[in-house]
Amino acid sequence: MILVTGGAGFIGANFVLDWLATHNEPVVNVDKLTYAGNLQNLRTLQGDARHQFVQGDIGDSALIERLLKEHQPRAIVNFAAESHVDRSIHGPEDFIETNVVGTFRLLEAARHYWAGLADADRQAFRFLHVSTDEVYGSLKPTDPAFTEEHNYEPNSPYSASKAASDHLVRAWHHTYGLPVLTTNCSNNYGPYHFPEKLIPLMIVNALAGKPLPVYGDGMQIRDWLYVRDHCSAIRRVLEGGKLGETYNVGGWNEKPNIEIVNLVCGLLDELRPRADGKSYREQITYVTDRPGHDRRYAIDARKLERELGWKPAETFETGIRKTVEWYLDNADWVAGVQTGSYRDWISQQYSQENKASA
Ligand code: NAD
Ligand code: TYD
DSSP, X not given: OEEEESTTSHHHHHHHHHHHXXXXXXXXXXXXXXXXOOGGGGGGGTTOTTEEEEEOOTXXXXXXXXXXXXXXXXXXXXXXXXXXXXXXXXXXXXXXXXXXIXXXXXXXXXXXXXHTSOHHHHHHOEEEEEEEGGGGOXXXXXXXXXXXXXXXXXXXXXXXXXXXXXXXXXXXXHHHOOOEEEEEEOEEESTTOOTTSHHHHHHHHHHTTOOEEEETTSOOEEEEEEHHHHHHHHHHHHXXXXXXXXXXXXXXXXEEHHHHHHHHHHHHHHHSOOTTSOOGGGGEEEEOOOTTOOOBOOBOOHHHHHHHOOOOSOOHHHHXXXXXXXXXXXXXXXXXXHHTHHHHHHHHHSOGGGOTTO
């Protein structure tokens, strides 16, 4: 049994689906179901006894302690977070509450649980913290990619809150001996990505005939990894990672934003041409830049490749095509997210009485 937090969000849901497709080991999935948590991401698991969903907050110590006691997981994989940089700029408080205070409370619950385990179980236990390359700050055009030794220089409220959580995880290992692992991954893309982030926003806006907002000059660089490759990296680190170590995860795929937007438009032109025969590129609109916008991220994943033999299964070309096709094939999911009807579905499934935290 493993306990996953934030498993109704983009990466967490992909991880749970991927885990249960490759393992028989059950998953307890604790998610607060913020705007970003969507149980429709997990609907193919309905009736699957290996998946138990609990609506709850990682900051709710009593709930987490109870779940740990009841399910006796051999590992915790912590995805739960506020994850969107633009939201963190307009309202940082939730980021501090979940990413910093929530991670602290989860670590404390994990520590108490772990300390009470029998020897063999204590040895085997793992706390894997899922983090981001954004903690390292921004690179200049000629800088080498981020290694695990790079200084922490977070620039946004989001990345600062994730950096703080990484430091807490490190300290809980150093001070208390909690067996932790941390992964720092580059930008993910793929199915179930909430359409506030660049790639899904561009697909969804293009199809709706809306402008495609490119911040500033569009020459900011991100390093893109298909979400299922991130999931396979987390599995690999969980199996073989050295305690207390951090692992960078990335697919060596740096691209300027405008190139990504052009690629998405080109795929849509091929797969779902506009009725007027023009290219979706016509909808590209340059808008005011994001404050404090990091110019470039790039991940050096050689440690993970060398020590744990991980490599991604998708190239950017195969991954982005799959992603665009997924959004075209899942118009109902997109409509649910856009109209907010996925919230109604959640409240039908999880009435007040069913809430674990109620
Ligand atoms: P997401 O916003 O899609 O999902 C986050 C999930 O966490 C949601 O289901 C939400 O309901 C849940 N959640 C939020 N606060 C919670 C709380 N207090 N208690 C329990 N659940 C809570 O985010 P994502 O893109 O899937 O990111 C998952 C993790 O991966 C985050 O820790 C993020 O920092 C990290 N990460 C993301 C990327 C990326 O490109 N998206 C890259 C590297 C690392
Ligand atoms: P985003 O998907 O928000 O991820 P992050 O900020 O965590 O890297 O943004 C990816 C890049 O795309 C980033 O440089 C900001 C830019 N961007 C736009 O140009 N337009 C948009 O509408 C969005 C959401 C992002």
